[in-house]
Amino acid sequence: MKETTDANEAALLQDARKRLETFAKERGNLIPILQMVQEKLAYLPSPALAMVAEYLGMTASDVYGVATFYNQFRFQPPGRNPIKVCLGTACYVKGGDIILENFERKLKIREGDTTPDREFSVERVACVGCCALAPVAVAGETLHGHMQPSKVEGLVLRIRMETQKKEKEADEKSNSD
Amino acid sequence: MAKFIVDNKTVEADESITLLRACLENDIYIPNLCWLKGMADAPVSCRLCFVEIEGEEQLTSSCKIKVRDDMVVKTDTPAVRRLQKTAFQLLMSAHEINCKVCPANKKCELQKIARFLKTGLKPKNMNSHLKEISADMPPNPSLDLHVNRCVLCGRCIYTCIQKQGQSQITFAKRGIDTIISFYGAPEVLSATCSECLACVSICPVSAITLT
Known part of the structure; x- marks a missing residue:
């Protein structure tokens, strides 16, 4: 790989x-x-x-x-599942920084970094435009509202399982071809 | 030649030079870190060389103004000292204070300035803000960087450009995270840096040392 x-x-x-x-x-x-x-x-x-x-x-x-x-340049490859944690005003007030910290701890990387397997990267963003759902995290294209520290682990696990499943299917497909 | 008064002393100096240089050459010490003789334009990054000029509302950095006839300058008013102490404390809040193991000990500009301003090295009522070096920074094979000793004066960058034409050392990142860094292939760095060592000798705080 x-x-x-x-x-x-x-x-x-x-x-x-x-x-x-x-x-x-x-x-x-x-x-x-x-x-x-x-x-x-x-x-x-x-x-x-x-x-x-x-x-x-x-x-x-x-x-x-x-x-x-410049903020726009990055020196780490983005992960296949980029996770953006919102720290806009509403999310910040609702504890967005705690959510970010949970992702950092769970993935053992700092904000702005990528996991060694390039599966995940974590970054902070300022408002994704749905403050009513604060605090918000975006994983790939999917938005997760009302985030809680307890949801972080499940979210990471789910993404890992989905990737494994996809890999397995791809393997089976190439084997059957 | 311009004739003017600094701290009740008459000073004569060429009109093309800055007030800071004129004072230093006439044995009037003004704390400074970033200015070097020969610089066309001072970077004004240390914010230490403030003076009071009669007739001017605000205090000015003496490295930025040229001397002129009949100016009356004071270098030790309470307002000047207050600004200098604050600037110095801010610098020290991002400085790793461990003089015993530091090669600059006893010839350090910071110790000299602290003594001059009659203030301690450790800032009171200020948190220490030390930096981390990120892992993607390849080390220079011949020189060690100590980002937490660095006061970001920029002397090394100026000197490197003077000696090498281009700078192998640079300010990286931004704002409170700004650090000095070498970046580039180890072969290139060792080819240019192993002999030159100009940055090592110009650094006022031993932030660049031989490996």
């Missing part, structure tokens, strides 16, 4: 390298370039930063400094 992701990533990086040529080699293009690379790879791994630095004739350090300034 890991090998296929790595190979896939290398191919995407090659792709991004080709797209680089469409940008003029100016420092002012750094942010559009980083946006393009992140669009391709979904995050900015260090080989990508090195590639951009080389293209623009900057040091990798310089590129890293600019990229880390």
